[in-house]
Amino acid sequence: MKTMIRSSYRFVVLVLFMASLSLNAQTPQQLFETGNSQYAQNNFEEAIKNYEKVLDAGYESAAVYYNLANANYKLNRIAPSVYNYEKALELKPNDKEIKNNLEFAQNMTIDAITPLPENTFKRWWNQLLNMFSLDGWAIVTVVCMLLFAVSFIIYYFGKTTTLKRGFFTMAFVALGFGLLSLTLAFQAQSNENNKQFAIVFSAEAEIKSEPSMASEDAFVLHEGTKVRVLETEGDWQMIRLADGKEGWIPTTDIKIL
Numbered sequence: 581m582k583t584m585i586r587s588s589y590r591f592v593v594l595v596l597f598m599a600s601l602s603l604n605a606q607t608p609q610q611l612f613e614t615g616n617s618q619y620a621q622n623n624f625e626e627a628i629k630n631y632e633k634v635l636d637a638g639y640e641s642a643a644v645y646y647n648l649a650n651a652n653y654k655l656n657r658i659a660p661s662v663y664n665y666e667k668a669l670e671l672k673p674n675d676k677e678i679k680n681n682l683e684f685a686q687n688m689t690i691d692a693i694t695p696l697p698e699n700t701f702k703r704w705w706n707q708l709l710n711m712f713s714l715d716g717w718a719i720v721t722v723v724c725m726l727l728f729a730v731s732f733i734i735y736y737f738g739k740t741t742t743l744k745r746g747f748f749t750m751a752f753v754a755l756g757f758g759l760l761s762l763t764l765a766f767q768a769q770s771n772e773n774n775k776q777f778a779i780v781f782s783a784e785a786e787i788k789s790e791p792s793m794a795s796e797d798a799f800v801l802h803e804g805t806k807v808r809v810l811e812t813e814g815d816w817q818m819i820r821l822a823d824g825k826e827g828w829i830p831t832t833d834i835k836i837l
Contacts, residue, residue, distance in 0.1 A: 608639040615647065624651040642672035646681075653685055658804035659835070661685040663779040666806070666837050673713050689804035695822040709764055714772060717765035724758030776809040778817070778834040785834075787827035791816035798827035807834065 606614065615630035631648040649664035665682035672678060698706070712720065731751035738744040780801050788795045791813045801807070807829070811818035816828045 608634045608637050611637075612644060612647075615651075619647060619651055622654075624654045627651045628655075640667075640671070642668045642675065642678065645671070646678055649681065649685070653681070656688070658685065658688045659779055659781040662689070662804045662806070663781075663835055663837070666777075666779065670713075670837070673710060686804065690802040691805045693805070693821050693823050696824050709767055709771075712764075712768075714765060714768040717761050717768055720761040721758055721765055724754050724761055728752075728754035728758055777837045778807055778809050778819070779837065780805045780807065780829075780833060781835050782833040785829055787819070787829050788816075789827060791818070791828045795828075799825060801829070809834075809836065 611630045611634045615627040615634070618624075618627040618630065628648060628651045631644055631651065634644050635648075645664045645668035649661050649668060652660040652664065662682065662685045665678060665685055668678045669675065669682060728751050731747045731754055735744050735747035735751055738747060780803055783803050785801045787798045787801055789798045790796075805821075807819040807821060809817050810820055810826070812831075813828075815831050817831055817834060818826065818828050819834075820826045
């Protein structure tokens with residue numbers, strides 16, 4: 581009988597404990613709002629903790645990454661600022677505020693890297709490609725193809741020459757834009773699959789010519805610099821800079837975007 585009473589008591593205590601945890605637990609939205617309130621009070625450390633809790637709970641948004649980057653920027657933490665602005669920009673690629681703040685954060689970095697020059701067509705193509713994300717280009721493609729289908733049906737069943745001519749033109753304009761947006765969607769998908777970027781988090785990282793600490797130094801990078809990851813070998817990552825330089829960096833010195 582005593583054993584049963586003791587077991588029941590433990591069960592009640594456990595239930596009450598779990599209930600108190602659930603009452604004290606905040607939803608991601610509440611954590612985000614708490615972080616915003618702490619940010620407004622210049623309590624950036626606590627704001628960062630709450631924004632990170634939102635991300636740890638599996639909830640991602642441009643707003644969370646943006647506010648997290650802002651809080652780190654206020655504390656002059658270069659690498660986390662750049663990293664989180666980049667993450668925000670991935671989710672909202674056309675946001676001017678994110679782009680501007682990312683530039684401010686990048687201005688704090690030490691490494692001055694001049695990108696390789698692009699020809700006019702490539703520069704124009706990349707500007708066009710960056711107008712939308714992969715999902716954005718997929719939506720544009722679907723809309724254009726639907727417009728093509730509707731226009732062609734109206735042209736086919738149209739009774740007057742003017743109507744048929746107008747919708748015939750509209751159909752093939754929509755088809756042209758649809759094929760272009762489909763090409764851009766495939767390009768965006770290819771970029772996502774083949775281009776992996778990272779931010780240097782070490783205050784100073786020695787880039788090696790081979791994936792070994794015993795190999796020669798190729799060059800030195802500092803926190804906040806963005807690199808492209810080309811290859812992985814053990815605890816090393818082969819990287820390329822925007823100016824074309826390549827080398828090996830320990831995995832612990834970077835954070836993959």
